[in-house]
Structures are given as C-alpha cells and as structure tokens.
Amino acid sequence: MTESEHRMIEILRILNKQKKPTGSKLIATELKNKGFNLGERAVRYHMQILDEKGYTEKMGYSGRQITDLGREKLEKGLIYDQVDSIYSKFQDMIYLTDFDYRTQKGNVVVNTSTVYDEETLNLVKETFDSGLCVSPYVKFQKVDDDKYNVKTICGTTIDGIFLNEGILSHPLYGGLLKIEDYKPTKFVELISYKKTSIPPLDAFIVKEMTSVSDVIETGEGVIPANFRIVPSILREKVENIVNELEKIGIGGVLDIGYEGESTLGIPVSEGMIGIGIIGGVTPFCVAQEQNRNIDIKIAEEIENFSNLKSLGKIDEFILKPSDKNHYKETPFLLSKMLNLIEQVDFDINTKKGNILANISYLDKDHFDKVMTIMEDSYNQNPEYMNPFYKIIDHPYDEDRFGIGTICSLTTDGILIKNGIMITPKYGGLLELSEPPLFIDLISYNGSSIDPHKVFIAKGMTNINRIGTKRIMASIKEIPYVSRDHAVETLETLKSIGLSIYKIGKPRELIYNAKVDNYNFGIVIGSGLNQIAAIKEENIDINVKAMEKLIPFEEMDRI
Structure with missing residues (x-):
C-alpha cells in the first residue's frame, strides 16, 4: 500500500466514524492526531480522488460522507491493514477514556448492542442482576416499536482509567474463561488482539461457545473475558483503584495475578502481572444462548458516564475470587499444529x-x-x-x-x-x-x-x-x-x-x-x-x- 493509499484509507475511517458530513478542516486535524501531516488543501485533493472512485460523496457545504461502496472498501479492501488496526482501535478507545472515578465524571467506552423485542430486553436486564457485567450502568435507546439499542460499559474503560492514573496496561487476549463452583479458573480459548481482523471477543460471542446461563444457574460454564498485563511495581495501586471502582459500580475484574506468575492459565513475564476482566457484553450472551434475536457489538464508541443510568444493583457479583491455583497453561494453536x-x-x-x-x-x-x-x-x-x-x-x-x-x-x-x-x-x-x-x-x-x-x-x-x-x-x-x-x-x-x-x-x-x-x-x-x-x-x-x-x-x- 502506498502512502497516498494509506492516507485515503485513514480518511475513510474518519468519515465512517463521524457518521455525518465532515469538512476538510476536521479531517486534517484527525489525520494529524494519527501522525499524518496533511493540510486542508491536500485533504481536499485526496477527497476528490475518493469522490471519483465513489467511496465518498459531497454533501453541499457540510462536507463529505462515506458511501456504502466506501464502507465496503474499508471493510474488505485492505485486510492486511485491518489486522493491525484492531489493536489500534482499542488503543484509541483507551486514550479517549477520561473518566474520573473520584468525581464520577467523564467518558467511558461502551458496547452498543441491539435487541428486537421487549421480552429479550427484560431478559438482558435480569442478567445484570447476577453481576456478570463490567457495570450495571447502561443506556437504553428505543429505536422503533420493540427495537432498542443498549449501551453497556466495556472492560476497556478500566484500561483507560488505569492510563489516566499513570498505569500503562497492555490488552493481550480476548477469550473464553472457564468457571467452576462460581470461581474463575483458566482461559480455555484465546485470540491475540494484535493478530486478528475480528475483535477477539466478537469471535467468541457465539451461542455454541458461551454458557453464561449455566454459570448463573449452576456456577459452571464459560464466559467471555479479556486479559491484559501491567508492570508489577504498580500492583498495589491497581488493587486500590479496582476497589474504588467497585464502590461506584464499575467492576468485573476477575483476577489480579502476581509478578511473573501464570494468571488464569496465561503465562506472564517477569516484571509484569496479569489481570482478567469480564467481557462487557456478557449479559447479552444469555439472550443469544436462548436463541433470542439480538445483535451484539464490541467496543463501539465513547459515551459520557452521565448519560448512563444504573439498573439498581451495584454490589452484586455471583462469582467468587479465583483460588489462585496454577492451572495448566492454555495451549496455543501453532504449537499443536507444528x-x-x-x-x-x-x-x-x-x-x-x-x-x-x-x-x-x-x-x-x-x-x-x-x-x-x-x-x-x-x-x-x-x-x-x-x-x-x-x-x-x-x-x-x-x-x-x-x-x-x-x-x-x-x-x-x-x-x-x-x-x-x-x-x-x-x-x-x-x-x-x-x-x-x-x-x-x-x-x-x-x-x-x-x-x-x-x-x-x-x-x-x-x-x-x-x-x-x-x-x-x-x-x-x-x-x-x-x-x-x-x-x-x-x-x-x-x-x-x-x-x-x-x-x-x-x-x-x-x-x-x-x-x-x-x-x-x-x-x-x-x-x-x-x-x-x-x-x-x-x-x-x-x-x-x-x-x-x-x-x-x-x-x-x-
């Protein structure tokens, strides 16, 4: 891919994210934030080319917007670039999180899922009562008739909060975590954030793969979860922040490991500790497991915390602390293949x-x-x-x-x-x-x-x-x-x-x-x-x- 093609793909990404006609000034600013030193005149030149290809269209003086063909190009045309961009997207979300847990003000990362009938919506609400979520703070938006968009706090929010407190966390994997006797044990499936064009948790949000309903009813099953590492010198600070977050209704931390020790079946290098956090879309898995019509999305956007409302229970969590057993490490596919x-x-x-x-x-x-x-x-x-x-x-x-x-x-x-x-x-x-x-x-x-x-x-x-x-x-x-x-x-x-x-x-x-x-x-x-x-x-x-x-x-x- 040439530098010019790379710039045009980034312009398409910006337009797709804006979801409204956008002018060259804002695009130039966004490009600068991504490391592209491109002035408004150069942006207009690239936009002309995109117009000619049918990837964008001019909307009067309001600016340009991406077309369906442009979205198709963005989704399919540069797959090798998308493998790199998934991790980059989560980095963007982490940086844009400015939530202050002391004042409970600022932006958090949310997943936006869609349910298509009120019965399913009520089922999702009931699932939050188990505490199998990052937070009971949600936003319901009625689209039409019985169709609702539901915004829930994503675990990436916690990475953003860490960053605001001077803690650099590195998201490594999304996967499926096995629960036994209501205790987190080990990850049974994993996909690296840096090596996929599909968000890792999105790959596992499938009826046949999760068993969140079983976890709620019997304490046995698998749930979606994420894994990240942070410098071990900050372990005490991490624990203190996690404790404070739990008091205001942001939780879902499943385990905090010790320096250089495998955590939830994942090896951790010296000088680092592992942290497991439940997937923010976990409550929706119950509806999917029951064949309900539902569309689950992962880490879609930023939302101001003040727009979210609690479902009421901020201290319920049916899972018990991990017993810190050293479980056999989760095997990676390539070793088996070789x-x-x-x-x-x-x-x-x-x-x-x-x-x-x-x-x-x-x-x-x-x-x-x-x-x-x-x-x-x-x-x-x-x-x-x-x-x-x-x-x-x-x-x-x-x-x-x-x-x-x-x-x-x-x-x-x-x-x-x-x-x-x-x-x-x-x-x-x-x-x-x-x-x-x-x-x-x-x-x-x-x-x-x-x-x-x-x-x-x-x-x-x-x-x-x-x-x-x-x-x-x-x-x-x-x-x-x-x-x-x-x-x-x-x-x-x-x-x-x-x-x-x-x-x-x-x-x-x-x-x-x-x-x-x-x-x-x-x-x-x-x-x-x-x-x-x-x-x-x-x-x-x-x-x-x-x-x-x-x-x-x-x-x-x-």
Whole structure:
C-alpha cells in the first residue's frame, strides 16, 4: 500500500466514524492526531480522488460522507491493514477514556448492542442482576416499536482509567474463561488482539461457545473475558483503584495475578502481572444462548458516564475470587499444529501415506442429505473444494457418524518432508470476488482456536447459498530461496487433487494479505469448507479440526 493509499484509507475511517458530513478542516486535524501531516488543501485533493472512485460523496457545504461502496472498501479492501488496526482501535478507545472515578465524571467506552423485542430486553436486564457485567450502568435507546439499542460499559474503560492514573496496561487476549463452583479458573480459548481482523471477543460471542446461563444457574460454564498485563511495581495501586471502582459500580475484574506468575492459565513475564476482566457484553450472551434475536457489538464508541443510568444493583457479583491455583497453561494453536505437521508422511510419488484429517460428527439420519450437499458443493466450486473425504464410525455412539476431510496442514507436512520450510500464518475467510480477496484473517500464532471453526460457528461462510461466495483458506509462508522446489511440489499436490489456490511472489499481496519479506505466500483451501456447507443447511454438526491421521489411500473421492 502506498502512502497516498494509506492516507485515503485513514480518511475513510474518519468519515465512517463521524457518521455525518465532515469538512476538510476536521479531517486534517484527525489525520494529524494519527501522525499524518496533511493540510486542508491536500485533504481536499485526496477527497476528490475518493469522490471519483465513489467511496465518498459531497454533501453541499457540510462536507463529505462515506458511501456504502466506501464502507465496503474499508471493510474488505485492505485486510492486511485491518489486522493491525484492531489493536489500534482499542488503543484509541483507551486514550479517549477520561473518566474520573473520584468525581464520577467523564467518558467511558461502551458496547452498543441491539435487541428486537421487549421480552429479550427484560431478559438482558435480569442478567445484570447476577453481576456478570463490567457495570450495571447502561443506556437504553428505543429505536422503533420493540427495537432498542443498549449501551453497556466495556472492560476497556478500566484500561483507560488505569492510563489516566499513570498505569500503562497492555490488552493481550480476548477469550473464553472457564468457571467452576462460581470461581474463575483458566482461559480455555484465546485470540491475540494484535493478530486478528475480528475483535477477539466478537469471535467468541457465539451461542455454541458461551454458557453464561449455566454459570448463573449452576456456577459452571464459560464466559467471555479479556486479559491484559501491567508492570508489577504498580500492583498495589491497581488493587486500590479496582476497589474504588467497585464502590461506584464499575467492576468485573476477575483476577489480579502476581509478578511473573501464570494468571488464569496465561503465562506472564517477569516484571509484569496479569489481570482478567469480564467481557462487557456478557449479559447479552444469555439472550443469544436462548436463541433470542439480538445483535451484539464490541467496543463501539465513547459515551459520557452521565448519560448512563444504573439498573439498581451495584454490589452484586455471583462469582467468587479465583483460588489462585496454577492451572495448566492454555495451549496455543501453532504449537499443536507444528507437532501434528511432523506426523504427516504422505509420499507424493506413491500417493500413499498418512494425511492429517478433520473429523466432524453428526446424526446418521442426515447421511443422505449430507452426501448430496457435499457433492453439490464440489460440483459448484470444483476449483475451490477438496473432493476427498472418509466416512468414520463414531467412537461410542452408533447413531452418529463422522466425516473426515483433509486438513490444510497436510500440505505443510508434505513440504517439510521434502525439505521445504513452511510456516502457517493465517486462517482466513476468502470472498470469491474478482479478484478473490480475504475479508477476515486470524493469526495461528496467538490463537488457541482454529480460525475456521470461528468462521463456521459465526455463520460467516457462503458456499452453496445465493450471493457472493465466501470460503475458508489458510495462508502459509515459505522462504524465497526454496521457491522453485516448493512450486514443483505444490503443482504435484494440486494435480493429485489437494486444494492449492495460489502461489505468490516475494512481497506480493496474496488475495490482499501479506507475508514477511524474503518469503512468498501460498493459499491453501480449508478442509472444513465441506463441513461449512453442511452447517449452512442448518444441520447440527460437531466441527472438529486437526483430529487424527488417516492413510490417504483410504480416502474416498466425490
């Protein structure tokens, strides 16, 4: 991306955030705050180009506003930039928080979610009574009929309050925290803030992943939570601030660790302490778990605290303090992947040997329909779908069966077996536009969950339905020195039938994603695309990735 393109993307971001016609003077000021030394005249020049492209439109003397096409460009056109911007967005929110807990005045960070009927709204209100929230201070806005926007305080507010008190906190992960006997134990899933185009908690706010209702009723389950670190020398100051915040109804701090000690299953380096904070959208998860119509948004905007009203209970919190057990550390996906890759022994000459398979399970009643879906998926997208599968008996339930599909890590194992270094970089959602573009990416390094399982759980694929196709793929990077050898091996694998989508060049954007310098990227189709197609038909299927080794010669072909 050139410097000029970078400036124009920032202008689009500013217009999208303003949500009203904005003049060049304000845009120039906002750009300066972001480190771009651009005067009003230069801004007007860039705006003219954006107008010509249809990304913005002039609204008389009021200024310009972003168009739907501009929003689409912002959302999809520069995915590699979005991976960097997620963390930057949270940094912006932290800086803009100026709430003073002593006077209870100033701005806080809020999540804005939407409920579509009064019954759901009442359910959300009841959930706040459990204290499973950052704060009972909310703002209800009736949009029309039974539709309400609900603003709730986000945990990022606490990072902002820390910063105002001279404490620099570093948000590291968003994830799912396991609760046992009403006590926080450890994170069971994590995604790094610095390595995703999707806000980490947004990736986990899915009915199948949370069990907030169970936590309220039985004290057992998983809830969304965040994890950050601060310098250990400030531990006492942090505790004092947290105690004062709790007195005024801002809480949700689940655990404050000790210097250099793992906290809630996450390792912490010497000189730092870990802090876990409940996700601000947790009360809405209950409604989602009960199949209510609800739209949950993460860390959307800044709101003055005076505009929020308490639901009444500011000292209720059903969770007990963590017992500080040293739980086994949450495993990261890349470590698991590297160990599995080493077990692949497929021989490209004999076309025999073990490949790594995903195994997903479902009821036998769906067998005929599932086979039809898989066949249709392949016939409609033969260049993007892997044709190999294997039907597998369920280990203990005779009424269910498994579908084995080839995991994309099989390609990594084969290349390594042939002396070629390769590193899995991202799992992504690929939109089959012209040209194809990645519209979301989650790094394998810094995540505990297969990104493709997130995309399936959130219903983000579109393989067989009407509209622009969206499939899943992985990006890997290979040192340029081995390019000729790698290309030859990859072409052989493609001729066998493995899903090799694209082989890039050094420093080339590959479907608008990028890899490190002195490497080139390759894009491999996900073995879970067939499974996603089944899930799109509302068939209940237990999605498993990277499950076991299967001899390639035992695989069937559509």
